[in-house]
Each structure stands twice: as C-alpha cells, then as structure tokens.
Amino acid sequence: MFELNLDINHFLDTYWQKKPTVIKKGFIDFEDPIMPDEIAGLAMEEEIESRLVYKTDQQWQAELGPFSSFEKLENDGASLLVQAVDHWHVEAQELVRPFRFLPNWRIDDLMISYSTAGGGVGPHIDNYDVFIIQGLGKRHWRVGDKLAMTEFAAHGALKHCEPFAAIIDVELEPGDILYIPCGYPHEGTALEAAINYSVGFRAPDQNDLLSSFADYSLDSNEPSERYLDREMQMREKPGQIETQELNELHRVMLAKCQTPAALIPWFGKMISEAKHELDIAEPEQPHSSAEILALFDEGAQFTRIGGLRAVYFEREPQLLFINGELFNCEGFTELGHHLCDQDEVGSELLELLIEDKNALTLFTQLVNLGYWYAT
16 A cells, blocks of 8 residues: 655665654655544544643643543644554554564554644654654654753653754655654654654663563563572671672573573563554454365455564574464464564465464464454
C-alpha cells in the first residue's frame, strides 16, 4: 500500500543513528490511512494511550486520555496524540511495513498526532529513533544538534529541553519524512490542521537492560550463586575491600550472563512483549487443525495482528518468542521464521503444514491465541 521512495543502503550508511535528514516525497502521492475523527475515536478507548497537549495563558498543559470530548481541538494550538495506533487500525498499520528494512525487534510503535494550526508538543528530545511522516496539512520542524542539553518538566506529562539552534529548519508537506536519531532535540509546529505519523524504533540503554535482566533472574527462580571467600587470612586492614574480592564479586555478578547465548531466554521474552495493549480477539470456538487446513484450502490468508512482536535468534533458530512467550519450532524452522519475518501466512506454507503435524499444531495454537487471524 505504501512504497518508500528511498535509497535504503545510502540512508543506512549515511544517516541511520548518525544524523537527522529530510526525505522529500518519501511517499509519493501520499494518502492518509486514517482521518481525524478516527484518531479521536481511538483516543476515547480505555485500552489506548493518548494525550491532549495545548497552552493556557502561555503555559503548557497536557491531559491524559481516554477522552469523552475534544473541545480543545476546536481552537488553534492544540494537539491530540495517540500511541500504538498500529495495534488497532489495520490501514494505519500498513505505514510500519515500509520500514522493515530495519530489524523488527527494534520497532516500537506507530504514534499519530492530529494538531490544529499552531499545535505541537514543544521542544524535546526522544530516547528512540523516529521517522516522522507528514500526512494531512503542513508542519514546520526545527531539529538541533546532539549536544548536552538541560531537560525539564514543562508539565507533569510533558518533558521539554532548553532552546536550541537548528541544523534542520523545514516545512513538511504530505508524503515528506523527517528522520531523527535518538538524542537530537526537535520541535514541530502545525502550520494548519495537520496529521503526523511517527514510526519509533526503541533504543534500550544499559539501565533498561540491566533492570529487565535482574527482574527476569528473580522471577525465574533458578539457583543463584552466592559470593564465597576463597582463602581467608587475618586482616591488618579490615576496612579495605581487596582487589581479589572485588574481582570475585564481579565474576559472581556476571556469572548468569557470561556468554551471549545466556541472554537468549531473557532477551527473547523481554523484546517480544508488547509495551501497549494488543487488539487480541480469540476465536469464540477454538479451531481444530483440520479447520485450519480447510481455511487454507479455501484460499484464506492468515494475518498477524497489529503490533504483535515475534522474533527468533540466529544462534538458536528453533526458538520463537512471540508476545513474551517461548515456542519451539525444532524440525520446522521454515514456518517459525516465516511467522516472524512476514505479516501474512498463505498457501506457500500449506504443503509444510500438511506434511508436518507439529508445525500445524503450533500454528493452530497461535491462531487460537488470537495472534493470527484468517482474512
């Protein structure tokens, strides 16, 4: 549906995580997959994260959804932002697909904002890489250099940064794309009623990773090695922690993650967990394997629900991690990898499912969990 007008290899070599850039006509003849009233409708739902940002007497204000009315959007200078729209809106989900020249595990979500003239969220710095696609209307963007900057709370739900000099100063029109790597300050202001689509890519830092790994280790109830002294001798300096003791503490702390392979069970579950609610609808009556084959035979195609995370590791290719759960596809990795690499399962895998009972059983289980659905 959306074809990216971009020299991907040049972009990766020159810009990805190196510097921001504007991709004029990144989508040629762009048509919005969602309208403002649909965006507002999503912001009324309890399960969907949304914010309304505006100013009162030159002071920034931010309200958290769900919303029952949108009076603020009748005035200039207001913005409605809705997170993870790709989880809930099939047509908007299509906007994520062109960016899958990057690894799926890095994709965060599709955030959509609708702003009246003058609307924006102020100068800020994101802790993720983002492609911002201009839809309806026009928006003026300023992007600064990646420098040490003061950040502060402009409101309880709004973090800003200090003023910055622009290295990019541009007006985006429908189909234009602004790429901003993690850490670059930026600010966008709608010149007229405008829709923007932000495809974010997570960039976890050390604290995120260490905290998650520690939680996983505690929850796993696996045996935990305790620090033990080697040969103890009488201390002349009892207040001193000796180098060999520090080295042993370091060894004990790293014992659970000494090799990359030791990270697989934790990282697979962590990175495949959805950060936002998924639109999961399990079948009213579980499908049998025979019914799945019959649907394929009738020409059905099975589509992965929006936002579902599914990954595998080159090092342990038989292990699938889907929505924080571990599945084993040993003996039929072709199916498992197809599920993670592609959004649809069609007749190209029918022969495999007919020949391999275990593959069919796993796929039937995933359909009954509501992760794939027939179309």
